[in-house]
Amino acid sequence: MKWLDMPPVWLAAFLSLAWVQKTVLPVGSFGPVWADLLGGLLVGGGLLLAALAVTEMRRQRTTVIPHREADRLVTTGIFSRTRNPIYLGDSMILAGMVLYWDAVLALPLIPIFVWVVERRFIAQEEVRLRRKFVAQYTRYAQQTRRWL
Template sequence: MINVMAANTFQTQNTTIKPFEESTALVTGGLYQVSRNPMYLGMVLILAGVAILLGSLTPFGVIPVVIILLNRNFIWFEEQSLAQTFGPRWVEYRQRVRRWV
């Protein structure tokens, strides 16, 4: 549900949802008022749900690895691009809203 709501916010702003394409709008509404990365947060919560359904602690070990990979391989590059594209607007948003929650 989180991912669908976040994706819809991108659609209403007419900007790309693809991580490595240049954004045409700085999305700050909806779930993006609470988290700068609600879609990634949604993915991590899905992984946690799967781990709970499996009834084992072992799958929870994957979650920190996924978070590290998302931070290093996606979020870092996205944030650099947003800083270049939106400058002071991005800086203000970044200071106001946390990366995850």
């Protein structure tokens, strides 16, 4: 059951809630064209961020699985801009789909998703990284923001 507690599963759950809201209770609209365009850009940017992060982690030969011990602290590539590019990408995908679907009432799901990711994954990962890569992680955390 541990595979259920993975970021893509949480993202799928939040996307499902947004889709249900727009299907069952379609309320309001973000606008005819700009929301679709911005939504598409956010989804595309989120997918790109996640792909860049996974590629960099594979290149550095460390795990992308959140509950596993990292072999290396990745600070290069997209990780030089944000400590959590995959989670940022996931949040962008959710925001983009909320806009694209005109799921106005689902907007609060975005900060809730960010909160869940921080509590379920980021906080635990940071503890493990800080414990394993003491000085290197401290320097990295001071130089690189958690999100943006």
